[in-house]
Amino acid sequence: MTPYDDTLAADRAAAGPLIDELGRTVTYLRLSVTDRCDLRCVYCMSEHMTFLPKVEVLTLEELDRVATAFIGLGTRKLRLTGGEPLVRKGMMDLVRGLSRHRDSGALDELTLTTNGTRLAEFAGELAAAGVRRINVSLDTLNPGRFRTLTRGGDLSKVLAGLDAAQAAGLAVKINTVALKDDNAAEIPDLIAWAHGRGCDLTLIETMPMGEVDVDRTADFVSLKDLRAHLESFWTLEDLPLSTGGPARYVRVAETGGRLGFITPLSHNFCEACNRVRLTCTGTLHTCLGQDDATDLRALLRAGASDAELTAAIRTAVLGKPRGHDFQIARARPAVARHMSTTGG
Numbered sequence: 296m297t298p299y300d301d302t303l304a305a306d307r308a309a310a311g312p313l314i315d316e317l318g319r320t321v322t323y324l325r326l327s328v329t330d331r332c333d334l335r336c337v338y339c340m341s342e343h344m345t346f347l348p349k350v351e352v353l354t355l356e357e358l359d360r361v362a363t364a365f366i367g368l369g370t371r372k373l374r375l376t377g378g379e380p381l382v383r384k385g386m387m388d389l390v391r392g393l394s395r396h397r398d399s400g401a402l403d404e405l406t407l408t409t410n411g412t413r414l415a416e417f418a419g420e421l422a423a424a425g426v427r428r429i430n431v432s433l434d435t436l437n438p439g440r441f442r443t444l445t446r447g448g449d450l451s452k453v454l455a456g457l458d459a460a461q462a463a464g465l466a467v468k469i470n471t472v473a474l475k476d477d478n479a480a481e482i483p484d485l486i487a488w489a490h491g492r493g494c495d496l497t498l499i500e501t502m503p504m505g506e507v508d509v510d511r512t513a514d515f516v517s518l519k520d521l522r523a524h525l526e527s528f529w530t531l532e533d534l535p536l537s538t539g540g541p542a543r544y545v546r547v548a549e550t551g552g553r554l555g556f557i558t559p560l561s562h563n564f565c566e567a568c569n570r571v572r573l574t575c576t577g578t579l580h581t582c583l584g585q586d587d588a589t590d591l592r593a594l595l596r597a598g599a600s601d602a603e604l605t606a607a608i609r610t611a612v613l614g615k616p617r618g619h620d621f622q623i624a625r626a627r628p629a630v631a632r633h634m635s636t637t638g639g
Protein backbone atom coordinates (compact mmCIF):
# COMPACT_ATOMS: atom_id res chain seq x y z
CA MET A 296 0.00 0.00 0.00
CA THR A 297 1.10 3.56 -0.66
CA PRO A 298 -0.35 6.60 1.14
CA TYR A 299 -2.56 7.46 -1.83
CA ASP A 300 -4.09 3.99 -2.42
CA ASP A 301 -6.81 4.57 0.18
CA THR A 302 -7.91 8.04 -0.91
CA LEU A 303 -8.16 6.94 -4.51
CA ALA A 304 -10.36 3.99 -3.64
CA ALA A 305 -12.57 6.39 -1.69
CA ASP A 306 -12.81 8.70 -4.71
CA ARG A 307 -13.97 5.87 -6.89
CA ALA A 308 -16.62 4.83 -4.45
CA ALA A 309 -17.84 8.41 -4.19
CA ALA A 310 -17.92 9.37 -7.86
CA GLY A 311 -18.49 6.22 -9.89
CA PRO A 312 -16.61 4.87 -12.87
CA LEU A 313 -14.64 6.77 -15.50
CA ILE A 314 -17.11 7.57 -18.20
CA ASP A 315 -17.06 9.76 -21.30
CA GLU A 316 -19.73 11.97 -22.81
CA LEU A 317 -20.83 9.19 -25.13
CA GLY A 318 -21.39 6.81 -22.23
CA ARG A 319 -18.31 4.66 -22.83
CA THR A 320 -16.74 3.41 -19.60
CA VAL A 321 -12.94 3.43 -19.53
CA THR A 322 -11.58 0.37 -17.76
CA TYR A 323 -8.31 -0.25 -19.58
CA LEU A 324 -5.08 1.76 -19.37
CA ARG A 325 -2.05 1.29 -21.58
CA LEU A 326 0.92 2.80 -19.85
CA SER A 327 4.10 3.47 -21.75
CA VAL A 328 7.08 3.22 -19.40
CA THR A 329 9.79 4.38 -21.82
CA ASP A 330 10.21 5.72 -25.34
CA ARG A 331 13.47 3.77 -25.74
CA CYS A 332 13.89 0.50 -27.52
CA ASP A 333 16.64 -1.92 -28.48
CA LEU A 334 15.06 -2.42 -31.94
CA ARG A 335 14.13 0.05 -34.71
CA CYS A 336 11.18 -1.56 -36.49
CA VAL A 337 10.77 0.15 -39.84
CA TYR A 338 7.06 0.98 -39.40
CA CYS A 339 7.50 2.23 -35.83
CA MET A 340 10.69 4.26 -35.59
CA SER A 341 13.06 6.15 -37.81
CA GLU A 342 16.58 4.79 -38.03
CA HIS A 343 18.13 7.55 -35.98
CA MET A 344 15.66 8.27 -33.23
CA THR A 345 16.29 11.00 -30.73
CA PHE A 346 15.09 9.72 -27.41
CA LEU A 347 13.80 11.89 -24.62
CA PRO A 348 16.02 13.27 -21.88
CA LYS A 349 15.53 11.21 -18.72
CA VAL A 350 14.03 14.14 -16.81
CA GLU A 351 11.07 14.23 -19.19
CA VAL A 352 10.16 10.61 -18.56
CA LEU A 353 8.00 9.77 -15.56
CA THR A 354 9.91 8.24 -12.66
CA LEU A 355 8.92 4.78 -11.43
CA GLU A 356 7.15 6.45 -8.51
CA GLU A 357 5.20 8.76 -10.84
CA LEU A 358 4.24 5.84 -13.07
CA ASP A 359 2.99 3.94 -10.05
CA ARG A 360 1.06 6.93 -8.74
CA VAL A 361 -0.74 7.67 -11.96
CA ALA A 362 -1.53 3.99 -12.62
CA THR A 363 -2.87 3.75 -9.09
CA ALA A 364 -5.06 6.80 -9.73
CA PHE A 365 -6.57 5.09 -12.77
CA ILE A 366 -7.12 1.89 -10.82
CA GLY A 367 -8.86 3.96 -8.16
CA LEU A 368 -11.14 5.20 -10.94
CA GLY A 369 -12.13 1.74 -12.10
CA THR A 370 -9.34 0.63 -14.43
CA ARG A 371 -9.46 -3.18 -14.38
CA LYS A 372 -6.76 -3.91 -16.91
CA LEU A 373 -3.31 -2.38 -17.05
CA ARG A 374 -0.94 -3.02 -19.94
CA LEU A 375 2.65 -1.83 -19.68
CA THR A 376 4.24 -0.98 -22.98
CA GLY A 377 6.69 1.39 -24.62
CA GLY A 378 9.10 1.72 -26.44
CA GLU A 379 10.34 -1.55 -25.11
CA PRO A 380 9.17 -1.90 -21.51
CA LEU A 381 11.83 -4.46 -20.60
CA VAL A 382 14.67 -2.01 -21.34
CA ARG A 383 13.40 0.39 -18.65
CA LYS A 384 15.68 0.33 -15.63
CA GLY A 385 13.79 -0.77 -12.53
CA MET A 386 10.96 -2.23 -14.61
CA MET A 387 10.60 -5.26 -12.36
CA ASP A 388 10.28 -3.01 -9.30
CA LEU A 389 7.41 -1.23 -11.05
CA VAL A 390 5.72 -4.51 -11.98
CA ARG A 391 6.14 -5.94 -8.50
CA GLY A 392 4.75 -2.75 -6.99
CA LEU A 393 1.73 -2.62 -9.27
CA SER A 394 0.95 -6.27 -8.65
CA ARG A 395 -0.44 -5.23 -5.23
CA HIS A 396 -3.54 -4.05 -7.12
CA ARG A 397 -3.96 -7.48 -8.64
CA ASP A 398 -3.47 -9.10 -5.26
CA SER A 399 -6.13 -6.82 -3.76
CA GLY A 400 -8.61 -7.62 -6.52
CA ALA A 401 -8.76 -4.01 -7.79
CA LEU A 402 -7.13 -5.07 -11.04
CA ASP A 403 -8.19 -8.05 -13.14
CA GLU A 404 -5.06 -8.10 -15.21
CA LEU A 405 -1.53 -6.73 -15.20
CA THR A 406 0.15 -7.43 -18.49
CA LEU A 407 2.70 -6.14 -20.97
CA THR A 408 3.56 -5.89 -24.64
CA THR A 409 7.17 -6.63 -25.48
CA ASN A 410 9.42 -7.30 -28.44
CA GLY A 411 10.69 -10.32 -26.52
CA THR A 412 14.42 -9.65 -26.77
CA ARG A 413 14.85 -9.58 -22.99
CA LEU A 414 12.17 -12.05 -22.02
CA ALA A 415 14.66 -14.84 -21.36
CA GLU A 416 16.00 -12.67 -18.55
CA PHE A 417 12.68 -11.49 -17.10
CA ALA A 418 9.99 -14.12 -17.81
CA GLY A 419 10.41 -15.81 -14.42
CA GLU A 420 10.20 -12.53 -12.51
CA LEU A 421 7.14 -11.44 -14.47
CA ALA A 422 5.35 -14.68 -13.68
CA ALA A 423 6.37 -14.41 -10.02
CA ALA A 424 4.88 -10.89 -9.92
CA GLY A 425 1.49 -12.19 -11.02
CA VAL A 426 1.68 -11.45 -14.74
CA ARG A 427 -0.27 -14.22 -16.46
CA ARG A 428 -0.37 -13.21 -20.13
CA ILE A 429 1.88 -11.16 -22.36
CA ASN A 430 1.89 -9.98 -25.96
CA VAL A 431 5.05 -10.53 -27.95
CA SER A 432 5.48 -8.67 -31.24
CA LEU A 433 6.97 -10.76 -34.01
CA ASP A 434 6.61 -10.15 -37.73
CA THR A 435 8.74 -12.91 -39.24
CA LEU A 436 10.50 -16.20 -38.48
CA ASN A 437 13.19 -15.51 -41.05
CA PRO A 438 16.37 -14.28 -39.27
CA GLY A 439 17.47 -12.12 -42.21
CA ARG A 440 14.06 -10.52 -42.65
CA PHE A 441 13.84 -9.97 -38.91
CA ARG A 442 17.20 -8.19 -39.01
CA THR A 443 15.98 -5.98 -41.86
CA LEU A 444 12.55 -5.20 -40.39
CA THR A 445 13.96 -4.36 -36.96
CA ARG A 446 17.12 -2.74 -38.38
CA GLY A 447 19.59 -5.08 -36.72
CA GLY A 448 17.62 -7.30 -34.32
CA ASP A 449 18.54 -10.89 -33.48
CA LEU A 450 15.60 -13.29 -33.93
CA SER A 451 17.19 -16.01 -31.80
CA LYS A 452 16.88 -13.78 -28.71
CA VAL A 453 13.13 -13.40 -29.26
CA LEU A 454 12.69 -17.13 -29.78
CA ALA A 455 14.65 -17.85 -26.60
CA GLY A 456 12.46 -15.29 -24.85
CA LEU A 457 9.31 -17.00 -26.05
CA ASP A 458 10.56 -20.35 -24.79
CA ALA A 459 11.37 -18.82 -21.42
CA ALA A 460 7.96 -17.13 -21.18
CA GLN A 461 6.08 -20.33 -21.91
CA ALA A 462 8.33 -22.34 -19.58
CA ALA A 463 7.48 -19.82 -16.85
CA GLY A 464 3.78 -20.46 -17.46
CA LEU A 465 2.96 -17.17 -19.21
CA ALA A 466 0.30 -17.31 -21.91
CA VAL A 467 1.73 -15.62 -25.00
CA LYS A 468 -0.13 -13.85 -27.79
CA ILE A 469 1.90 -13.00 -30.85
CA ASN A 470 1.25 -9.62 -32.52
CA THR A 471 2.20 -9.39 -36.17
CA VAL A 472 2.10 -6.26 -38.29
CA ALA A 473 1.08 -7.24 -41.83
CA LEU A 474 3.39 -5.74 -44.45
CA LYS A 475 2.67 -6.39 -48.09
CA ASP A 476 6.19 -6.75 -49.44
CA ASP A 477 7.93 -7.88 -46.27
CA ASN A 478 5.97 -10.62 -44.55
CA ALA A 479 2.51 -11.07 -46.13
CA ALA A 480 3.55 -14.23 -47.98
CA GLU A 481 4.90 -15.72 -44.74
CA ILE A 482 1.86 -15.00 -42.59
CA PRO A 483 0.12 -18.39 -42.99
CA ASP A 484 3.34 -20.12 -41.83
CA LEU A 485 3.65 -17.70 -38.93
CA ILE A 486 0.05 -18.40 -37.86
CA ALA A 487 0.54 -22.18 -38.09
CA TRP A 488 3.79 -21.90 -36.11
CA ALA A 489 2.18 -19.78 -33.36
CA HIS A 490 -0.87 -22.03 -33.08
CA GLY A 491 1.41 -25.07 -33.06
CA ARG A 492 3.08 -23.79 -29.91
CA GLY A 493 -0.17 -22.84 -28.21
CA CYS A 494 -0.11 -19.08 -28.89
CA ASP A 495 -2.91 -16.92 -30.26
CA LEU A 496 -1.80 -14.58 -33.02
CA THR A 497 -3.19 -11.18 -33.90
CA LEU A 498 -2.59 -9.45 -37.20
CA ILE A 499 -2.31 -5.65 -37.20
CA GLU A 500 -2.63 -3.20 -40.06
CA THR A 501 0.06 -0.54 -40.19
CA MET A 502 -1.14 2.70 -38.71
CA PRO A 503 0.09 6.08 -39.91
CA MET A 504 1.74 7.26 -36.69
CA GLY A 505 4.91 9.33 -36.66
CA GLU A 506 7.47 9.88 -39.40
CA VAL A 507 9.49 6.70 -40.02
CA ASP A 508 11.66 7.15 -43.17
CA VAL A 509 9.74 4.49 -45.13
CA ASP A 510 6.58 4.79 -47.19
CA ARG A 511 3.89 2.97 -45.23
CA THR A 512 1.44 3.35 -48.09
CA ALA A 513 3.54 1.09 -50.27
CA ASP A 514 3.73 -1.68 -47.69
CA PHE A 515 0.13 -1.46 -46.47
CA VAL A 516 -1.93 -4.59 -46.79
CA SER A 517 -5.63 -4.66 -45.98
CA LEU A 518 -6.49 -7.40 -43.51
CA LYS A 519 -9.78 -7.82 -45.35
CA ASP A 520 -7.80 -9.00 -48.37
CA LEU A 521 -5.45 -11.08 -46.24
CA ARG A 522 -8.41 -12.74 -44.53
CA ALA A 523 -9.93 -13.59 -47.91
CA HIS A 524 -6.60 -15.15 -48.90
CA LEU A 525 -6.46 -17.25 -45.70
CA GLU A 526 -10.03 -18.37 -46.33
CA SER A 527 -9.01 -19.79 -49.69
CA PHE A 528 -7.29 -22.67 -47.82
CA TRP A 529 -8.43 -22.45 -44.17
CA THR A 530 -11.81 -22.41 -42.44
CA LEU A 531 -12.11 -19.34 -40.24
CA GLU A 532 -14.89 -19.54 -37.66
CA ASP A 533 -15.98 -16.20 -36.16
CA LEU A 534 -15.70 -16.07 -32.39
CA PRO A 535 -17.99 -13.87 -30.29
CA LEU A 536 -15.07 -12.87 -28.05
CA SER A 537 -14.97 -9.11 -27.59
CA THR A 538 -12.33 -7.32 -25.57
CA GLY A 539 -13.81 -3.85 -25.98
CA GLY A 540 -10.88 -3.30 -28.30
CA PRO A 541 -10.24 -3.27 -31.99
CA ALA A 542 -9.54 -6.99 -32.42
CA ARG A 543 -12.01 -9.38 -34.03
CA TYR A 544 -11.28 -13.07 -33.48
CA VAL A 545 -11.72 -16.27 -35.44
CA ARG A 546 -10.73 -19.86 -34.81
CA VAL A 547 -8.75 -21.51 -37.56
CA ALA A 548 -10.41 -24.93 -37.83
CA GLU A 549 -7.30 -26.58 -39.29
CA THR A 550 -4.88 -25.42 -36.57
CA GLY A 551 -7.37 -25.14 -33.69
CA GLY A 552 -5.79 -21.80 -32.75
CA ARG A 553 -7.21 -18.32 -32.35
CA LEU A 554 -6.49 -15.56 -34.84
CA GLY A 555 -7.22 -11.88 -34.30
CA PHE A 556 -7.53 -9.04 -36.78
CA ILE A 557 -6.87 -5.43 -35.76
CA THR A 558 -8.14 -3.27 -38.57
CA PRO A 559 -8.09 0.40 -37.65
CA LEU A 560 -7.99 1.42 -41.30
CA SER A 561 -10.47 -0.87 -42.98
CA HIS A 562 -12.85 -1.18 -40.03
CA ASN A 563 -13.86 1.32 -37.39
CA PHE A 564 -13.97 0.04 -33.82
CA CYS A 565 -14.41 3.19 -31.80
CA GLU A 566 -17.99 2.85 -30.54
CA ALA A 567 -17.01 0.17 -28.01
CA CYS A 568 -13.61 1.62 -27.08
CA ASN A 569 -12.86 1.19 -23.37
CA ARG A 570 -9.21 2.28 -23.30
CA VAL A 571 -6.92 5.24 -22.90
CA ARG A 572 -3.15 5.62 -23.15
CA LEU A 573 -0.58 7.40 -21.05
CA THR A 574 2.77 8.20 -22.62
CA CYS A 575 6.01 7.81 -20.70
CA THR A 576 6.03 11.59 -20.28
CA GLY A 577 2.68 11.53 -18.53
CA THR A 578 0.54 12.76 -21.41
CA LEU A 579 -2.89 11.19 -21.47
CA HIS A 580 -4.30 10.40 -24.90
CA THR A 581 -7.89 9.27 -24.84
CA CYS A 582 -7.78 8.26 -28.52
CA LEU A 583 -4.89 6.58 -30.35
CA GLY A 584 -5.68 8.33 -33.60
CA GLN A 585 -6.38 11.87 -32.41
CA ASP A 586 -4.17 14.60 -31.05
CA ASP A 587 -6.15 15.18 -27.85
CA ALA A 588 -3.75 15.34 -24.92
CA THR A 589 -3.73 16.10 -21.20
CA ASP A 590 -0.46 16.73 -19.41
CA LEU A 591 -0.64 14.81 -16.13
CA ARG A 592 3.11 15.13 -15.52
CA ALA A 593 2.79 18.87 -14.99
CA LEU A 594 0.15 18.20 -12.35
CA LEU A 595 2.19 15.46 -10.67
CA ARG A 596 5.28 17.64 -10.53
CA ALA A 597 3.36 20.67 -9.29
CA GLY A 598 2.42 18.65 -6.22
CA ALA A 599 -1.22 17.98 -7.18
CA SER A 600 -3.37 16.27 -4.58
CA ASP A 601 -5.05 12.94 -5.35
CA ALA A 602 -8.33 14.80 -5.81
CA GLU A 603 -6.76 17.15 -8.37
CA LEU A 604 -5.18 14.25 -10.23
CA THR A 605 -8.39 12.25 -10.44
CA ALA A 606 -10.38 15.35 -11.43
CA ALA A 607 -7.97 15.95 -14.35
CA ILE A 608 -8.30 12.33 -15.45
CA ARG A 609 -12.10 12.50 -15.28
CA THR A 610 -12.19 15.72 -17.31
CA ALA A 611 -9.89 14.28 -19.98
CA VAL A 612 -11.92 11.08 -20.30
CA LEU A 613 -15.16 13.02 -20.50
CA GLY A 614 -13.89 14.60 -23.72
CA LYS A 615 -12.71 11.33 -25.31
CA PRO A 616 -13.12 11.78 -29.08
CA ARG A 617 -15.87 9.87 -30.82
CA GLY A 618 -13.34 8.08 -33.01
CA HIS A 619 -10.13 8.17 -34.98
CA ASP A 620 -9.64 9.19 -38.54
CA PHE A 621 -6.80 7.09 -39.96
CA GLN A 622 -6.34 7.03 -43.71
CA ILE A 623 -3.28 5.24 -45.02
CA ALA A 624 -3.37 7.11 -48.32
CA ARG A 625 -2.61 10.44 -46.69
CA ALA A 626 0.85 11.80 -47.30
CA ARG A 627 1.28 12.85 -43.67
CA PRO A 628 0.81 10.70 -40.56
CA ALA A 629 -2.63 11.08 -38.93
CA VAL A 630 -0.83 11.92 -35.71
CA ALA A 631 2.74 13.14 -35.42
CA ARG A 632 3.70 11.02 -32.42
CA HIS A 633 5.25 7.60 -32.90
CA MET A 634 3.62 4.42 -31.68
CA SER A 635 6.67 3.95 -29.45
CA THR A 636 5.80 7.20 -27.67
CA THR A 637 2.13 6.47 -27.16
CA GLY A 638 2.51 2.77 -26.51
CA GLY A 639 0.96 0.18 -28.79
Ligand code: SAM
Pocket residue numbers: 332338339376377378379380408409410430431432470471472499500501502503504634635638639
Ligand atom coordinates in the same frame (compact mmCIF):
# COMPACT_ATOMS: atom_id res chain seq x y z
N1 SAM B 1 8.28 -2.68 -28.06
C1 SAM B 1 7.11 -3.41 -27.74
C2 SAM B 1 6.68 -4.28 -28.90
O1 SAM B 1 7.20 -4.11 -29.99
O2 SAM B 1 5.81 -5.11 -28.67
C3 SAM B 1 5.96 -2.55 -27.26
C4 SAM B 1 5.70 -1.26 -27.98
S1 SAM B 1 5.25 -1.39 -29.68
C5 SAM B 1 5.05 0.30 -30.09
C6 SAM B 1 3.61 -2.06 -29.57
C7 SAM B 1 3.01 -2.61 -30.83
O3 SAM B 1 2.81 -1.57 -31.75
C8 SAM B 1 3.87 -3.65 -31.54
O4 SAM B 1 3.10 -4.82 -31.70
C9 SAM B 1 4.18 -3.01 -32.86
O5 SAM B 1 4.27 -3.97 -33.87
C10 SAM B 1 3.03 -2.08 -33.04
N2 SAM B 1 3.29 -0.94 -33.93
C11 SAM B 1 4.30 -0.05 -33.89
N3 SAM B 1 4.17 0.88 -34.86
C12 SAM B 1 3.05 0.57 -35.55
C13 SAM B 1 2.37 1.14 -36.66
N4 SAM B 1 2.81 2.24 -37.25
N5 SAM B 1 1.25 0.54 -37.08
C14 SAM B 1 0.77 -0.57 -36.47
N6 SAM B 1 1.34 -1.15 -35.40
C15 SAM B 1 2.48 -0.60 -34.94
Ligand code: SF4
Pocket residue numbers: 332333334335336339340377378379410432635
Ligand atom coordinates in the same frame (compact mmCIF):
# COMPACT_ATOMS: atom_id res chain seq x y z
FE1 SF4 C 1 10.68 -1.08 -30.59
FE2 SF4 C 1 8.26 -2.18 -30.39
FE3 SF4 C 1 8.65 -0.01 -31.95
FE4 SF4 C 1 9.69 -2.31 -32.69
S1 SF4 C 1 7.51 -1.87 -32.47
S2 SF4 C 1 10.75 -0.32 -32.66
S3 SF4 C 1 10.19 -3.23 -30.78
S4 SF4 C 1 8.85 -0.09 -29.76
